[in-house]
Amino acid sequence: xxxxxxxxxxxxxxxxxxxxxxxxxxxxxxxxxxxxxxxxxxxxxxxxxxxxxxxxxxxxxxxxxxxxxxxxxxxxxxxxxxxxxxxxxxxxxxxxxxxxxxxxxxxxxxxxxxxxxxxxxxxxxxxxxxxxxxxxxxxxxxxxxxxxxxxxxxxxxxxxxxxxxxxxxxxxxxxxxxxxxxxxxxxxxxxxxxxxxxxxxxxxxxxxxxxxxxxxxxxxxxxxxxxxxxxxxxxxxxxxxxxxxxxxxxxxxxxxxxxxxxxxxxxxxxxx
Ligand code: ATR
Numbered sequence: 001x002x003x004x005x006x007x008x009x010x011x012x013x014x015x016x017x018x019x020x021x022x023x024x025x026x027x028x029x030x031x032x033x034x035x036x037x038x039x040x041x042x043x044x045x046x047x048x049x050x051x052x053x054x055x056x057x058x059x060x061x062x063x064x065x066x067x068x069x070x071x072x073x074x075x076x077x078x079x080x081x082x083x084x085x086x087x088x089x090x091x092x093x094x095x096x097x098x099x100x101x102x103x104x105x106x107x108x109x110x111x112x113x114x115x116x117x118x119x120x121x122x123x124x125x126x127x128x129x130x131x132x133x134x135x136x137x138x139x140x141x142x143x144x145x146x147x148x149x150x151x152x153x154x155x156x157x158x159x160x161x162x163x164x165x166x167x168x169x170x171x172x173x174x175x176x177x178x179x180x181x182x183x184x185x186x187x188x189x190x191x192x193x194x195x196x197x198x199x200x201x202x203x204x205x206x207x208x209x210x211x212x213x214x215x216x217x218x219x220x221x222x223x224x225x226x227x228x229x230x231x232x233x234x235x236x237x238x239x240x241x242x243x244x245x246x247x248x249x250x251x252x253x254x255x256x257x258x259x260x261x262x263x264x265x266x267x268x269x270x271x272x
Pocket of ligand 1: 150190
């Protein structure tokens with residue numbers, strides 16, 4: 001049976017085995033997908049062991065996405081630009097392809113939620129690894145503009161420069177954003193993990209807009225609660241992005257696109 005695994009540290013919280021097992025059932029693929037805790041400094045030997053035992057592919061979660069980037073012998077363009085790899089695939093010639101499906105997962109989930117991106121003005125909040133991973137797929141949707149803002153402005157400026165040749169992308173200081181000019185605001189910061197808000201002006205929120213929080217939780221996230229209370233038309237959390245990135249990895253490994261909706265419903269029920 002073809003073997004797949006997700007590596008992380010910690011890993012007990014990972015929903016990936018659940019998601020991929022449902023995908024495999026849905027598409028009648030004979031495969032096994034498990035979770036494995038790799039030691040903090042031991043990604044390389046864990047991956048070596050897995051692939052030399054015949055493993056076909058793996059997902060990589062924190063803190064190993066940069067180790068996986070180094071491990072790959074070939075990189076997709078989106079992985080190169082993300083500077084991080086969340087999916088590895090053993091190639092027929094013995095090489096290891098590194099890809100990053102996080103951004104496509106976000107885009108697919110936005111589209112599933114009927115959120116138009118083409119021609120729209122998007123604000124991306126945060127300039128860490130999570131932000132960097134989604135910029136190229138967002139620009140590929142041809143938004144009118146993608147503005148990156150961050151508590152530390154210089155990091156937003158660096159990201160805007162890095163992606164300048166791929167579309168209309170710029171940076172702006174948080175305190176200069178006081179007009180409700182955006183159709184979609186995407187929160188990629190880790191502020192919510194400690195119950196904090198990223199510090200956006202309230203005046204950005206309007207009724208005909210969408211706010212997307214890349215994190216998720218059983219209850220509404222801090223950012224989405226803030227946006228909803230200020231009257232945002234729609235708020236969406238990142239559970240669908242998790243399913244979307246998994247679907248894209250599955251597609252890379254198996255050549256089949258599984259359906260996200262049913263899996264997302266089951267996952268949401270499990271979270272409650
Ligand atoms: P990740 O890989 O999840 O993106 P990261 O690289 O540590 O993690 O980046 C975290 C992001 O969340 C950064 O943009 C960070 O802002 P700074 O660059 O100014 O540090 C942002 N962030 C974290 N906590 C925040 C908070 N309380 N308010 C605003 N932004 C916050």
